Each structure stands twice: as structure tokens, then as C-alpha cells.
Amino acid sequence: MESWCRGMGRTILCQHCKSTFDEDILKKKNSMDVCLVCGGSLLGDTETSSHNENLSFGEDIELGENDSFDEDKIDCWWYEIDEPSADKATRGRVHTNCAKCGHFIGSMPYPIARTGDYLLIDSRWDDKCGHCGNEFNNHIISKRPADWVDPRQREMWVKDYKNIPKCPICSSTKIHKISMTNKAASIVTFGIFAAGHVSKTYKCDVCGSKF
Numbered sequence: 001m002e003s004w005c006r007g008m009g010r011t012i013l014c015q016h017c018k019s020t021f022d023e024d025i026l027k028k029k030n031s032m033d034v035c036l037v038c039g040g041s042l043l044g045d046t047e048t049s050s051h052n053e054n055l056s057f058g059e060d061i062e063l064g065e066n067d068s069f070d071e072d073k074i075d076c077w078w079y080e081i082d083e084p085s086a087d088k089a090t091r092g093r094v095h096t097n098c099a100k101c102g103h104f105i106g107s108m109p110y111p112i113a114r115t116g117d118y119l120l121i122d123s124r125w126d127d128k129c130g131h132c133g134n135e136f137n138n139h140i141i142s143k144r145p146a147d148w149v150d151p152r153q154r155e156m157w158v159k160d161y162k163n164i165p166k167c168p169i170c171s172s173t174k175i176h177k178i179s180m181t182n183k184a185a186s187i188v189t190f191g192i193f194a195a196g197h198v199s200k201t202y203k204c205d206v207c208g209s210k211f
Contacts, residue, residue, distance in 0.1 A: 057113035057120050064123050066137040074099045075136040076108070077144035078119055084110060094119060097144055098129035102151040105129050108141070117143035167204035167211070174205040 055069045068074075076096045084092035092110030097103060105127070111119035121139045128135040164173050178200055200210035 055115060055118065057115050057118075061113050061120065063120075064139060067120070067123075067140050068138055069118060069140060069142075071142065073138050074140065074142050075134060075138045076105065076141040077148070078108075078141050079144040079148075081110075081119075082107075094121070094141070096141060097148070098132060098134050099142075100134040101129060101132040102148060103129065103131040105131075165202060167202075167207060167209055169209040169211075170204060170207045172204055172206040175202045176205060177201060178203055178210070 057063075066073075075098070077099050078094045078096050080095040082093045082095070084090060093107040094109070094111060095107050096105050098105050108121050108127075109125055112122050113120040119141050121141060123139050125139065126136070165175060166173050167175055203210045
């Protein structure tokens with residue numbers, strides 16, 4: 001987690017507006033906790049640390065050595081929970097994504113405990129992401145971020161972009177095809193000197209290159 005407040009000698013940096021302050025000035029202004037420019041908190045890191053320390057699945061739940069609420073150590077995100085049936089004929093499942101690459105990784109066993117947006121999966125469960133190979137050692141999984149984007153969609157955008165004709169000089173996609181009428185007019189006007197133009201297929205609307 002990135003700290004809201006970083007000490008650099010006697011300088012304090014507000015991560016909200018990037019303003020810097022001398023620590024002594026903040027003390028004189030009685031504003032060690034609040035940015036004098038934007039009013040943002042300068043204690044975000046402390047609050048986050050305190051929040052993680054307060055998270056618990058209960059005194060009866062024993063965590064493994066790799067189990068952590070720290071978001072930087074989370075291996076999986078969950079996005080949907082199938083509750084077990086009332087007659088227990090159908091076991092519940094948790095649908096998840098890899099927290100490293102974002103890809104879907106199928107489902108996990110129903111959690112043995114839950115607190116807020118965090119689930120605890122049975123420590124006997126062992127798996128890894130079939131896409132990036134990320135091993136799931138942390139059995140605490142958190143809810144998928146709201147700004148998550150399906151990596152398959154991102155890959156499709158990249159693939160589509162690669163297939164779009166681009167200017168070899170400036171890489172712009174703002175190009176147009178040189179028409180046969182335009183080529184014919186060039187031959188009539190410039191004769192043999194139009195050979196360089198006639199042999200090209202596209203013209204870039206940004207840098208004017210022909211290719």
C-alpha cells in the first residue's frame with residue numbers, strides 16, 4: 001500500500017495534492033494530520049495499517065503462515081459466491097480471478113470464514129493460475145476491485161490495434177488510402193515524376209508520409 005504521508009528528512013509529502021511541508025511548520029499550525037493545501041489526511045498509511053490489524057476471522061480461526069489481509073499479498077479476488085443448498089446436497093463455491101494477471105481461475109471451495117469483503121479458504125486447497133502460473137499460497141482472498149477490467153477484453157483491444165494499419169513513420173492510425181483517381185491525376189500532372197506517389201497505397205494525415 002502506498003503511504004499517504006512520506007517523511008523525507010523533515011519534509012512531509014501529501015499524496016493527495018503532492019504538496020510538501022516542513023514538519024516544524026505543520027507543528028506550528030497544529031496540522032500534523034491534515035494537509036494545509038487540500039485538507040487531505042496525512043495519516044492514510046497509519047489508518048490502513050490499523051485497519052489491517054483490526055481484521056480478524058475470530059479467535060477460533062487459525063491462519064497459516066502465508067495468510068495475510070495485506071492487499072499486496074492477496075493472490076486471488078472473488079466476485080461471486082454460490083451459497084450451499086439448504087439440504088446441503090450442493091456445496092457452495094466461490095468464483096475467482098487471479099490477483100496478479102486478472103484472469104478467471106474458475107471456482108474455489110466455499111469459505112470457512114468471512115469478515116467484510118475477505119474470505120478464508122480451507123488451507124488444504126492448493127492451486128495456481130493456469131494463465132500466469134501465480135501460486136495461491138495466501139488462503140485469504142479479497143473482493144475483486146471495482147475498477148477491474150477483463151484481461152481478455154484488454155488483449156482483444158491490443159490485438160485489434162495491432163491489426164489496424166498505421167503510419168510506419170509516426171505510428172498514427174489517422175491514414176487514408178490514396179485513390180486511383182488521385183494517382184491518375186498525378187501521372188497526368190507530373191508524368192514520370194509521379195512514380196513515387198503512384199507506387200504508394202496510403203498517406204498519413206498527421207505527418208504526410210506515403211507508404
